[in-house]
Amino acid sequence: MANNRRQECTAAAASNRRILLHAPLLLLLVASGSCLAGEGDPDPGGASEIAGSRGASEALPPDVQPTAASLEIARGRNALPPQAPTAIAQASDASMQLAQVPGRQPQAMPTTVVVEPEAAQPGEPAPGAQVSSSPFRLAQAADTAPPPSAPVRLAEPPASTPSNTPAPVAHAPDAPIGIAQAGNPQPPETPAQAAAAASGTPATGSAAALAHTSEPQRQPAQLAQAATTAPPNAPTQTAQASGTPMPGSPAPVTPTRSSSPAPSAPSATPNSQTPGAQLPGEPAQRSQGPDVEAPNAQAPNLRTADVPTVRNDVFGLAASGGAIKALEEAKARPDAFSAVDVAQLEELSIRQQVRGGRDKSRSMTSSDRFDGIDSALRAADDLDKRMPATPDYSPVRTALAGDRTVAYAARGDMTKAVATFETIPPDAEISIDALAAVGDAYLYLSEPAKANVVYRRALQQATAAPTDRATRGFQYGTRTRAIELREGLFWSYVDQGRAADAKQVLDDIGKSLPPAKEVRHYGPEESDFLRYYRLRAQYLIYTGHVDEGIAALEQLEQQVPFNAEVRAAHADAVSGQAHPRQAIAMYRASLTDHPDSVEMLAGLGRAALAADDYATAKYVDQTVGNVFPDSGAVRGFKRDYKAYRSPVFTTDLSYEHGNSALADNSFTSDSYVYSQPFGDNWRVFSHTYFGYAQTDSGNIKRTRTGIGGDYRHGPLTVQGEVTRSFGSDGRTGGRGSIAYALNDYWTVSAGLDTNDNSLPWKAYAAHIWGRSANVSVVYRQNDRREVKLSYGVSRYSDSNLHQEITATATQRVYTSANQLVNVSLDLGTDSNTRRDAPYFSPGRDYAAAATVMHQLTLWKKGDMSLQQRLSASGGVYNERGFGSSPLWSARLEHAWTFKHDITLSYGIEVSSHAYDGQRERSETGFLSVNLPF
Structure with a gap:
């Protein structure tokens, strides 16, 4: 087989039997049973055991009847659910799986299976595939279907395994096996017809013909399409139904009628627009640190690899959320990394700690919620002391000031956050998270005009293609999104009494939302519409349309009755209408469902002060204590409670x-x-x-x-x-x-x-x-x-x-x-x-x-x-x-x-x-x- 680039053999069918194959169906090779007519059948020319006429299932032995799942795969009409067994699993319990649907095909083109050898990397087995002594690749022609009279051309090794042996997915000697996937499925009205068989024993040097055509007067049309070569790091696509990707698998490559070029390998040249951890569907980002190439196809030994490879992988690891591990690797290779490089990696590790500590503080209500942030601040202070005051370290020092700004703001120390931010040169590159953090700090300190400036700058940076790359790894914590920046901008206008500008921000939020049919029910964007309509209701209250605003909040509360933000906004609106006792009842009811809601607890305290219920206000003050200095709602309550005291x-x-x-x-x-x-x-x-x-x-x-x-x-x-x-x-x-x-x-x-x-x-x-x-x-x-x-x-x-x-x-x-x-x-x-x-x-x-x-x-x-x-x-x-x-x-x-x-x-x-x-x-x-x- 190694000497033959393309080997073909035909299996003949009786005049009243036709093997009909649906072109987009992925051919599965299974090794069990008698290998069609090649072994175990005294009459090699009888094809009745291979396929029945017009889909008659009685032509098959009882133990190889086609299942409903396999018929659905062959038809290609219904997508498999994520929990459904794959076609390989369905075929493993039988010696052969055949799917046949009666009907005429619109195209009279046979499907040819091509056995194509492929060079293998030594010692690298294919993911999800077993190793054998002979490689082979299956290719299926796109947009083709055989006529009823056309024979089927199969290529397979002559040997076979016993009928009770489970069929392996594929065999290859030290090489991954790529199974081509149909790219253009037939229209729903075209019946899908398929049959496939495979052997699990090692193949010899050439493949023998399994059968000969019984109708020599008919000339079979041969159409073969070479399997598309996948990138070295691409996962093997196995047994995917037409148009239905397997759970967790990458999107299938759709071939056209003409040969498509193989996908190019990742660029091997440094590119500042190539982020270390690019999220799906997001634009390339500009780095605040060093440029990073695409990850290497194979994980190198960083202790012995050459310098360019080590730098590429270490910086890519750091920018993708593994900065702490990258710092360890960089310190182990002083020949590849300078002192500035190590400082940059250390800053990225501190940034990672800050983001992780911020996420921890947001998700906890205990007194130790700031431990991670405090540890990151100590590390930042230590790095700042060790860095020389030279121009080479200026970008690192600027990025470190941004990290401190985020940490101080998350810690609730807004004065220090502002003071640290104002040490950054105005023309220096600053991360979106740092700008959002100082914007929140300015609002906290009743400086809405300054908050407005940084929010607008963050929005320009967030909506442009180049942004801070180092915050994009999930290990860095939740990234500040554009709608969150716009909400901060909205409140900065409200705090300045600029209602028209606040309305414009609301309009911008509405325009940025996707159509309702494209809204996903998972991820952070799930609640964007809810945030938008809540802000609209609060804007109505702010502009004097109180009844309309409260009615809008009540409508939202009916649709999402257990949303803490909507219920808190509703109670705040009622309290602002000189109904503090009614608001207290609403806060208490909501706290039953959301006992950890800090905003709800702070609202209860403010309403209690308005109603002269000082015992409740004292309870709220003792409950929040000094655990939530970062909460604006707690700050408002603390201010009023301090005035009362x-x-x-x-x-x-x-x-x-x-x-x-x-x-x-x-x-x-x-x-x-x-x-x-x-x-x-x-x-x-x-x-x-x-x-x-x-x-x-x-x-x-x-x-x-x-x-x-x-x-x-x-x-x-x-x-x-x-x-x-x-x-x-x-x-x-x-x-x-x-x-x-x-x-x-x-x-x-x-x-x-x-x-x-x-x-x-x-x-x-x-x-x-x-x-x-x-x-x-x-x-x-x-x-x-x-x-x-x-x-x-x-x-x-x-x-x-x-x-x-x-x-x-x-x-x-x-x-x-x-x-x-x-x-x-x-x-x-x-x-x-x-x-x-x-x-x-x-x-x-x-x-x-x-x-x-x-x-x-x-x-x-x-x-x-x-x-x-x-x-x-x-x-x-x-x-x-x-x-x-x-x-x-x-x-x-x-x-x-x-x-x-x-x-x-x-x-x-x-x-x-x-x-x-x-x-x-x-x-x-x-x-x-x-x-x-």
């Missing part, structure tokens, strides 16, 4: 000029200093009130101080203090209030004061003091709609009884990302029993006014913002005995929010009002501060 100073200052019926000029200051909470619910405070006024009857000054306690436990809030006023009319008194939230909608409250600070200034000038009490009921549907009804009564020391009733309704009529408009309606009435008092004391008056307030966010930077509020009101005022008159006011206010829940607001107001028929105009300036310290 801090002493607080608040003050309200105002100065008014005009309204001579009350005072010509007046100044008031009302300040509280609260202690740290103790017992979770208690605080003590000091209260100081100071007022000064100039009136037509003289100047008056009033000072009142008090010490009290504040108790807050869930829906109940109680405050009480003992007070003392100073001056000639000083007296000891008390003040107290109580409020109870029936639920997230209804709140009732009451208050009592034995030395009221709200009397007219001329009353104090006349040495009059008073006691007061009030009750109120508030219905708050959400943060956009509220109704309040209150009643107050005061008894002055001159026996005057003052009563007032007020009703206020507020409705938001417009909301966008940076603006909102509220409309309020205020109704009120007052009465006094003394008309001859030395202060303004109408017997009965009424007032009705409508107010429009426009709020505009002028500046936003993470947690910090500046809002401008402009209000205008107008109405009518009626005083008994003086008739009706218009009233109006205009107000401008600036409200700042700083870090650590520090707030500052100030503004001016101009108003006009009639008192006893005399119109008064006043100007007022005010300032309020809330300062946790």
Whole structure:
């Protein structure tokens, strides 16, 4: 056989028997039984044992009946499932497997089996094949099918094995066997016909003819196609059904009608565009380290191989995720690697540790979740100290700074992450993961503008063909994907109040998603659509379409009821609508299904603080502890919890000029200093009130101080203090209030004061003091709609009884990302029993006014913002005995929010009002501060 490049032999069939072969069917050689008519059959010309007429299965012995699976393979119509036995396994229990389907073939071309010797590599058996003394290769013609009258040309060794011997896949002497695969299967309407046999004994020098044609007048057409030579490292393709790849096998090569050239071997020249670990379907990447060739076809002995081979394999191993092993091999060959090379490999090993440590920290909730990152940081510090300060090491030092940035950000040390990143030269190459990590750090530190810059840079780098190659091996951990970068970019715009740009990012995410029919149900991209629709719902809430956004989240929750991110976003939205108790119930229910969800736990803590449920907030704080410093949700909760645990100073200052019926000029200051909470619910405070006024009857000054306690436990809030006023009319008194939230909608409250600070200034000038009490009921549907009804009564020391009733309704009529408009309606009435008092004391008056307030966010930077509020009101005022008159006011206010829940607001107001028929105009300036310290 070795001397014959192509050997052919024919097997004759009777005139009423035809062997029909389906061209795309892969011929299987099995060695068992009587080798067709070559042995064990006294009549070599009888082909009835080989194939039955028109598929009649009775022509076969009972032990070699074609199975249903083999018929399906022959037909080529149904793909095998991954768990189905292969055709080789189906043929191993029988001496021969024959598949025959009746019907005419559209093409009258015979199928020729060519025995083709192949040179073998010494000592290298084929994967999945047994070794014999004679190689042979099968080739099957593409797009061919024999006519009913055409004989079948077979080539096989003459020897055979006993019929009860399992058939081996193939035999070859020290060489892999390539079995050609059909590339163009027949159309579904073309019946598939196949028959194959093989011997398992060693072949002799030439193959003998098994049979002769019984119809010499017919000339058989011969068509043979040489088997395509596979690359040396390609796996052997065995027994693959037409169009149906075996599980885990590479894609089959599809031959055409013309001869196709053999696939070229991998390039042997260094190429910076050839990544060390190229993932399927991804573009070639530019390396941040050394260039690496394609892997060698055979694994060399790195201790004895030549220098180019060693460098190629070691750097390829390092870039493919085996940097630690590559470093060991490089240190063992100092003749092949310089000190800079070793430093580059050591940096890649540190990068591998950082990625692995980051994945560990993300998947764990225990206190040792940062052990891997800490170890990588120590290794990075050690390498940095050992590297000389020479230009040769600059790329290594830059890459090492990127690794430290990723590690610090994953560790939650965002300040160090930013400081390390800013040491990298602006024009240096930086990995996508490092850019994404510092972007997260900037967002964490409320620097959205800087985060926006690095996210956009990372996106440009991720969508371009050349990117950082060294992060592509799976050992380096999960790679930052473009949709994750776009989500960070989206939130960087939101934190700056740039709604239009955030919407553009959402549109870009939607355009980047594949069609729904191409979505895979595995891999990291499985949840991309869910991420996109969640962000869309959150964008609706951010831009003021709260009801639509919550409805979208509810719809998502119905489709994926156990998704933690969707449920957390839904609960966050409900909590932001002034429904903290409802949100607490949602968080608790979700934590039952996701007990390890840090975002859910942090949301529960924030809602508990809003609902004054400090026991729950304390539990959350103790649970998260210092284990999750890398979580932005935990950071937000920690910030609010720290503000709650801090002493607080608040003050309200105002100065008014005009309204001579009350005072010509007046100044008031009302300040509280609260202690740290103790017992979770208690605080003590000091209260100081100071007022000064100039009136037509003289100047008056009033000072009142008090010490009290504040108790807050869930829906109940109680405050009480003992007070003392100073001056000639000083007296000891008390003040107290109580409020109870029936639920997230209804709140009732009451208050009592034995030395009221709200009397007219001329009353104090006349040495009059008073006691007061009030009750109120508030219905708050959400943060956009509220109704309040209150009643107050005061008894002055001159026996005057003052009563007032007020009703206020507020409705938001417009909301966008940076603006909102509220409309309020205020109704009120007052009465006094003394008309001859030395202060303004109408017997009965009424007032009705409508107010429009426009709020505009002028500046936003993470947690910090500046809002401008402009209000205008107008109405009518009626005083008994003086008739009706218009009233109006205009107000401008600036409200700042700083870090650590520090707030500052100030503004001016101009108003006009009639008192006893005399119109008064006043100007007022005010300032309020809330300062946790």
